[in-house]
Amino acid sequence: MAFNKIDDNILQAIIAIVGNDSVITSRDDMERYSHDETEDLSYYPEVVVKPRSAKEISALLKLCNEHMIPVTPRGAGTGLSGGALSVMGGLLISMERFDQILNIDEQNLQATVEPGVITEVFMNAVAEKGLLYPVDPASKGSCFIGGNVSHGSGGPRVVKYGTIREYILNLEVVLPSGEIIWTGANTLKYASGYNLTQLMIGAEGTLGVITKIVTKLIPHPTNDALMLASFPSNESACAAVSAIFRAGIVPSAVEYMERKCFEWVKAYNGVQFDLKDEDAAFLLIEVDGTDNEVIFAECEKINQVLESFGCKDVLFADSAAKKAELWHIRRTIGESVKINSVYKKEDMVVPRATLPQLVKGIKEIGNKYGFDSVCFGHAGDGNLHLNIIQGSMSNADWNDKLNTGIAEIFELTVSLGGTISGEHGIGLVQKEFMPIKYTNVHFELWRGIKKVFDKNNILNPGKIF
Amino acid sequence: MAFNKIDDNILQAIIAIVGNDSVITSRDDMERYSHDETEDLSYYPEVVVKPRSAKEISALLKLCNEHMIPVTPRGAGTGLSGGALSVMGGLLISMERFDQILNIDEQNLQATVEPGVITEVFMNAVAEKGLLYPVDPASKGSCFIGGNVSHGSGGPRVVKYGTIREYILNLEVVLPSGEIIWTGANTLKYASGYNLTQLMIGAEGTLGVITKIVTKLIPHPTNDALMLASFPSNESACAAVSAIFRAGIVPSAVEYMERKCFEWVKAYNGVQFDLKDEDAAFLLIEVDGTDNEVIFAECEKINQVLESFGCKDVLFADSAAKKAELWHIRRTIGESVKINSVYKKEDMVVPRATLPQLVKGIKEIGNKYGFDSVCFGHAGDGNLHLNIIQGSMSNADWNDKLNTGIAEIFELTVSLGGTISGEHGIGLVQKEFMPIKYTNVHFELWRGIKKVFDKNNILNPGKIF
Structure with missing residues (x-):
């Protein structure tokens, strides 16, 4: 069908x-709505609107249908797969005006919460009441919670506290037809028909527009410890991850970073860090709870x-400042690469447990095609963030052959039992x-x-499949 | 369409x-396939088959389509909503021959696991390796894990460890068309297209036949404590539940039982228990972890x-035997009622936090219609198990007016933000x-x-909607 x-x-x-004040056409x-954080993509809409209510969105969708x-x-346009373009x-x-925390129900x-609330703003608001919303992507300071839901976003603490799927209880959604529904109920359990809430999570805005989000909260842990461990090889660091869990411990974060991550953040983010020659890889491990002993x-x-x-x-972070510093290193890796290289x-x-094989394979495939790579990510979940860097690849090869190399990496991923995306989504x-x-x-x-929800395919067309 | x-x-x-030995026609x-544990329903199939492989199921579905x-x-026919009839x-x-634990991957x-494995058998097998699969419905000794997945089943430990949705990573499913697919990947996170795994959970066998299940496991807690607390009223017991969480503690179980539960299990299950006049309601609370202090x-x-x-x-269970005894009381309430009353x-x-209002309302509606009730359930999740008992209701009223009363209870449930079923499913x-x-x-x-998966509506027709 033609648009x-x-x-x-x-x-x-x-x-x-x-209303006039909610429409942008120049x-x-x-410009700022024409890209997200995905490499150098740029797609201009014809018109941008900033509605204030589900009712307005309903009328817009009816009209467009x-x-x-x-x-x-x-959402905030912090996506990494072009889903919002x-x-x-x-x-x-743009959901930016849906920025209210409507209710924190301490009972x-x-x-x-509305979908345009910044994730960290929401986390801080519930933390003030002694509660934890544990889904904290690296972009938590700027991303919207609605985008997190739509992309099934994660973060370091998924490994202990579970995925976003465990925390989203109910959604108000405007369907492409203009109908406004609640997908489920405000309950911790649900066995009442096909779970539409779960279907909306990770649907990347292709099935409906989320206008309200009901989340589960848990008591906030009162204490934590953070340590940074260095390893002689990527393989040994990755292999240690699985062993921690087998020892009966579930840390609240297990982040893997290869040496290069530190080199990039030192060079480009002004981070002071004493990197030794033998440090090939690192694990950043957080343990939390209610009792220091x-x-x-x-x-x-x-x-x-x-x-x-x-x-x-092993470096123990012995102060809040030191903890913040170590987390800062982890959270700025992506940015360091992004600002300074074609990637x-x-x-x-x-x-x-297959992470060591994955990292090894990525390096081999990189050697074959001539690209470099920076590997880090949520090792406790087996979720690797891979930044491919142009390295010695010519521009022609980068444009022509890179995707063949990436396809090889995904073939390896799938052969190990994995899949394309853990938390960034498929998007474009x-x-x-x-x-x-x-x-x-x-x-x-x-x-x-898709057709059941959106018979004319008007909602976020060209994404996922 | 006519069948x-x-x-x-x-x-x-x-x-x-x-093969001949896998077909039952007499x-x-x-008879044993004509009912489940739902009251007195009886529906005979024309033919029962006990296939051995996904391939056989594929051929059967193609034929039937x-x-x-x-x-x-x-599954095991332990359902409480008629879903398997x-x-x-x-x-x-019948999935009874899919009874193998195919692999416990300790790395x-x-x-x-195959869907016909009894839940407790699976739990014990992983516990032997120091691992926990925490989804333990009251029927765990007889239900199949496949049925648990299909009905989104829960159990006491959901409150701490999360729902079955958090533990099911990937499913092999035979679609009504005969196609065999894996719904996702064997990964802890997933952001790669609409989540078909989550859609299958709670679909009550209407979208496909599950033939393999990949579950997440966690380290088994090494220690636990169990206590039984008595309260002067249903309301005070229910109100205490919410306060425990607000105090920053997440117990591994918080089960509510009104006084009558104990009367029934004492009378019909030979349980010895010293019930005092002032005991109106109880909470059974379990805390687990790795450190006794x-x-x-x-x-x-x-x-x-x-x-x-x-x-x-407060009665502290100070031995494994005492713990087993308290759990036995909780797990046999349903059976005690079932065997001894129209229900x-x-x-x-x-x-x-709305449980006190729900329980109060149920009693009021019962008084209005003349039925009695036994209330218990997973209070930590807000999931009430309500056994309605004929009481002073005439047979005619039981048959004619009960559903009007039940509808009133559900109207109250929905007005409190809840829904019809937490873990038993909708079924028939x-x-x-x-x-x-x-x-x-x-x-x-x-x-x-439904139509996307099953265009001719051959799979478990007449269920959910």
């Missing part, structure tokens, strides 16, 4: 719905495991690799589901 | 697929909370109440999804 352009009549109808003002105008819902033009709905340990006993046990994998040096990000996920940029993992049967089911 | 009967030609085709032998024969997949006749596929803390400190904190809600007496089971779920018996919570928009989405 139509937004003509003056439709523009007037859009203005009638949201190219300059639309009637006139076959593509619609792209957008208007690749077909049309209307971009039920639940909150109701228990935490220290667990750290001691972890220490023993680390030693048996050749760990030479491509991947976020494959594998069963935890991973679409072409999906057939490495999925068959026509999957694509037919997905397309069928 | 066909299984004629002799189709029977021969079925036998050709699975009414006597089919071609000939418009309804197919009902069945052949309400349209046709072919019943990745994952297991691959921490556990005892948490128990002490819980104790203080309980006292502030009028708790008079109807409900399993509504509400936000945790809750279908009529679904419109209390859900709109035509929900039903249309569900029917649309």
Whole structure:
């Protein structure tokens, strides 16, 4: 089905719905809506709207459905797969005005929040009441919680506290037809029909526009310890991860960083860090709880495991400042690479114990094609963040052959039991690799589901499949 | 679309697929497949098959699709909503021969298990390796894990360890078309297209037949403590639940039982228990971890909370035998009622702190209609198990007016933010109440999804909606 352009009549109808002050049409003002954090993509919508209510979104979707105008819902634009880009033009709905925390229910340990609230703002608001919302992507200071839901985002603490799927209880959603529904109930358990809440999580805004989010909260841990362990090889660091869990400990974070991560953040983010020649890889390990003695006993046990994998040096962060510094290193790796090199990000996920094989394979494939790579990520979940760097690859090869190399990496990922994305989503940029993992049967089911929600395919077209 | 009967030609085709020894056609032998644990329902299939492989199931589904024969997949038949009953006749596929634990992967803390494995058998097998699969419904000694997945089953430990949705990573499924797919990947995180694994969980066998299950496992806690606290009223017991969490503690179980539960298990299950006049309600609270001192400190904190809600007496289970005895009381309430009275089971779920209102309302509605009730359940999750007992209701009223009373209870449930079922599913018996919570928009989405998977509606027809 062919889409139509937004003509003056439709523009007037859009203005009638949201008001003049909520509509952007100048190219300059639309610039910041034309990209996300995915490499150098740029797609301009025809019109940007900043609605204030589900009702306005409902009217917009009805209008666009009637006139076959593509619609792209957008959070903070911090995505890493191009999911929020208007690749077909049309209307971009920015959720930035849905920025209210509507309710923190301390009786039920639940909150109701609008999708345009910045994740860290929400985390801090519930922390003030002694509660934890543990889903904290590296971009937590700027991303919206609605985008997190739509992309199934994770973060370091998933390993202990579970994925975002465990924390999203209910969603208010505007369907492409304009109908507004609650997907489920505000309950911790749910066995009442196909779970539409779960279907919306990770659907990347292709099935409906999320307008309210009910989350589960848990008591905030009162104490934590953070340590940074160095290893003589990538393999030994990755192998230690799995052993920590087998020793009966579930840390609240286990982040892997290869040596190069430190080189990049030292060079480009002004981080002071004494990097020794023999440091080939690092694990950043956090343990939390309510009792320092228990935490220290667990750290001691972890220490023993680390030693048996050749760990030479463990740095305990003994102050809040030191902890913040170590987390800062971890959180700025992506940015350091992004600002300073031609790069491509991947976020494959594998069963935890196969990480050493994955990292080894990535390096071999890189050697074969001539690209360099910076590997880090949520090792406790088997979720690797891979930044591919142009290295010695020529521009021609980078443009022509890189994707062949990436396809080889995904073939390895899938052969290890893994899949394309752990938390960044498929969006635009991973679409072409999906057939490495999925068959026509999957694509037919997905397309069928899409059609049930969005018969004219107006909502975020061109994404996932 | 009208279904066909299984004629002799189709029977021969079925036998050709699975072999003579895997087909049951005599009414006597089919008796045990004609009911589950849902009250007194009885529906005979025309033919029962006990296939041995996904390939056989694939051939059976293709055959039935071609000939418009309804197919009902069945686990252990311990369901409480009629989900495994052949309400349209046709072919019943018993999964009882899918009884192998295929792999316990101690490196990745994952297991691959067939759906016909008894949940407790699986739990014990992983516990032997120091690992925990925490999803333990009351029927764990007899239910199949495949049924648990299909119904989104829970159990006491969900409150700490999360729902079954957090533990099911990947599923091998035979679609009604006969296609065999893996729904996802063996990974802890997943952001690669609509999540078909999550869609299968709780779909009650209407979208596909599950033939392999990959689960997440976690380190087994080494220590636990169990206490039984008595309260002067249902309201005070329920109110204490929410306060425990607000005090910053997440117990591994918080089970609520009203006084009558103890009366029933004493009378009918030979349980010895000293019930005092002032004991109106109880909480069974378990705390687990790796350190006894921490556990005892948490128990002490819980104790203080309980006292502030009028708790008079706390019984600490000081031996494994005593713990088993207390859990036995909890697990046999349903059975005690079932064997000794005309009854109807409900399993509504509400936000945790609204439980006192729910229980109070149920008693008031009972008084209005003349039925009695036994209330218990997973209070930490807001999941109430309600056994309605005929009481002073005449048979005529029981048959004619009970559902009006139940509808009132569900209206109250929904008004409190809850829904129809927390873990038993909708199946056959809750279908009529679904419109209390859900709109035509929900039903249309569900029917649309159903059609994507099962265009001829042959798989478990007549369930959920």
